[in-house]
Amino acid sequence: MTEMNGAESLVRSLIASDVETCFTNPGTSEMHFVAALDKVPGMRSVLALFEGVATGAADGYFRMAGKPACTLLHLGPGLANGLANLHNAKKAGSGVVNIVGEHAASHIELDAPLTSDIAGIARPVSHWVHASASAADVGADAARAVQAARTPPGQVATLILPSDTAWTAGGQVADPCAVPGRGHLDTGALERAIAALDGPDSLLLLGGGALSDAGLDAAGRIAARTGCALLSEWSNARMERGAGRVAVGKVPYPIDLALQALAGFRRIVLVGARAPIGFFAYPGKPAILSRDDAEIIALAGAGDDLTGTLDALSDAVGGVGVAAAGVGTRHDIALPQGAATPEAIAAVLARMIPDDGIVVDESITTGRAFFAATTGAAPHTWLNNCGGSIGYGLPVAIGAAVASPERKVLALIGDGSAMYTPQALWTMAREQLDVTIVILANRSYEILRGELTNVGVQNPGPRAVDMLSLSRPDLGWVEMARGMGVDGCRAGDAPGLEAAIRAGLATSGPYLIELDC
């Protein structure tokens, strides 16, 4: 083992720390890591043709596996290409270990074409950034990167690996570092929460890990005992849903609807959620969505023991053994005929979401009707974008499918969003991932048409509207998918969508549906 180089010690140390999946787009400076993959069993490597696919896949993997994958990225520009989906991962509380190759130390000072400030690029999206100093350090640095990534709820850790530390002998395999525990219950806040949750003008606002099966069950029992309302944030990294589970709505995205939805609550208890704020600021409208006089009790944050907190709260309000409020029952919804309106699509989804399926939702405007309509669908897991940077959905679907090969993934993606990371389709084909993709093709950045009005622009002219349009030419998603090895079809109405989803779910590999809507 004395001849082990730094790259091999890196791979072995990652595996020792239970990182066993690598989403990668490597370059020259990462060739030793790539070579080590053949020497060391236990690391599944998945090639992405664009780094944003790799980082988004790592995000989706963490959400479903509950442990980090690593990415392997080529220097500063490779990291830069993955930055937007690392932003989303950071906001979702997903743990990711980025391995970023760097020039050999002696080469950095020469300012070669690919030289850049890698740490500077990493910092805005990383909780932890470190550059290895020598081959002997690489293993221990990797273990610390995994530790950082596993710090609850999950963090983005970026390890910069100069190529000479990878190719030089003297690598040492490191044992895993201890993972920091979740924060403990704040008993003072618990007392205040118990007092606050009383009747329909009180709200238990859930986020993060509070939306697990156990967390939802406890929340439902708390609601049954106290009469409080339950809501989740607009975007949730992962939420368990469907028939048999406590149905929890969301604070709406449109600012006026959000203000309305929260206007009745005088007391809000936060468990894994943050105090509700608007996505954007709008002229003349508040950004804080709760009423001015609302009492807000931050009971537990994203890094705390959320299920334990909800159990303690349930115990305190006498919720043990009580039937949870708001449990969804299996709908029997008729197949809508005619056009694929948002409501008709929602009805089809309510019928077709597969049992134990994973729904990756980047449906933007068209999808606002989906959530309420699917509380009575088969039990499933719902993933949202928490960082607002579009292009998250197709990559996250890859990661979810890799982490959960036994479950079917249904990805609902707006056409504008899908065009950010279309390369994801190729990786789905190569890995034969069980993903059915519905592209909601409204040929527009439809959300921005509304936002023009919301920010006070009346009667936008043709040049403005043209900047929000995806037509001229229309995108042909079925052709693009075929070009990347993914089969698919086009659907134009609700029955056509249902038949297409049925076909997609019946195949074990990826399948793309372009839905005119």
Next chain:
Amino acid sequence: MTEMNGAESLVRSLIASDVETCFTNPGTSEMHFVAALDKVPGMRSVLALFEGVATGAADGYFRMAGKPACTLLHLGPGLANGLANLHNAKKAGSGVVNIVGEHAASHIELDAPLTSDIAGIARPVSHWVHASASAADVGADAARAVQAARTPPGQVATLILPSDTAWTAGGQVADPCAVPGRGHLDTGALERAIAALDGPDSLLLLGGGALSDAGLDAAGRIAARTGCALLSEWSNARMERGAGRVAVGKVPYPIDLALQALAGFRRIVLVGARAPIGFFAYPGKPAILSRDDAEIIALAGAGDDLTGTLDALSDAVGGVGVAAAGVGTRHDIALPQGAATPEAIAAVLARMIPDDGIVVDESITTGRAFFAATTGAAPHTWLNNCGGSIGYGLPVAIGAAVASPERKVLALIGDGSAMYTPQALWTMAREQLDVTIVILANRSYEILRGELTNVGVQNPGPRAVDMLSLSRPDLGWVEMARGMGVDGCRAGDAPGLEAAIRAGLATSGPYLIELDC
């Protein structure tokens, strides 16, 4: 005019500073800028479906127009998506003005989903970063951003525009700021250069603006008088070439070939070029490519008056009125029959490069044979990637075509590179840009197969090789292009390529050729 908001003052000030093209992917925080486009004539807006396309297009635009375009990007993640091509622009010395929307000041502290450290993301790729403080400041800030972008040879300037500064009244249109001049001739260095350039063991190494028509002509006269050799850097932002122009080779990319090419030179004079270094460090090989005892004279850097410097040097060595050495003559090359080998493709290109065409070269491994073979092609302009981050070619072709609507663009793009920014095809279709694209489809990150060996990895295993392969599934470029509204065809041999290029050049819009090679 008292009612003008910040956004309108921004657009008017940019136009006053001669910025008349905007490559954009806007979001909510940029809606007022978009709205202002209808009020203010004179700004051409080009929509990109991914920000890396917008920033790469701005790079290509600068190279051909000689003045900056602006980009309009949505918050930190939108900027992040454009970062890799800004890295390339920075390394090419291209001037770009980025306008990046930001939340209103009061919203930033709420840490909304899209909140990020925009300045932190911008800094690694920007020479100048500034956030506007109020609507009244926006116009003057825009003028200063353009000034920074026009600082020779060209810089990346990033102006962060909080949405309240865009929507608030009180905008002021600013006059243009003075553009800093180019650096003056260093007469001491000129004396040393005159002494150094003497015979075939002396090299005049050219880069940047020295590769203009006038610069090449002066260099050719200097070579005729002194017997020095002429070379350019491996990557050049823009080089004039073809029959009737002084043919200048390049320092090769492969490290051993580069060392060989430079081994004979005891004296190297740099004009717009940097001292030659390797792209990457390799174990046991030098990174500085010139011989250890070489005298290196930095006569003029990228920001200096390069044509003036070469003229002065030519005058000093008695080059006035002398015939330039190494002028390329029009080849009469036969059409190769059979497979599309690199040499056969090069021959086809030598025949088919259109008169006054613009060649955007991201041909990577396959393209190494192209350069030498095309010195006798019709006169043309050749653009290289100076930052090494792949995915530059298709976007740069957009910018070149927008800047030079009267010229034909021929883009030579490796399949791996093209997959980084395929969304560029849609913008080409929408704008009906006169671009003929040859995708060099070798189904592999072929360059990395060589690099595995170069960094000392012998006999890579199947898992390593799989990470460098673009097959399983093969990419169908013609289908992908059609899905984005671009017509095309597939070619499998040299005569097929020539016929396909002929068809592409005959159309006035974009045309894609997938070449099996």
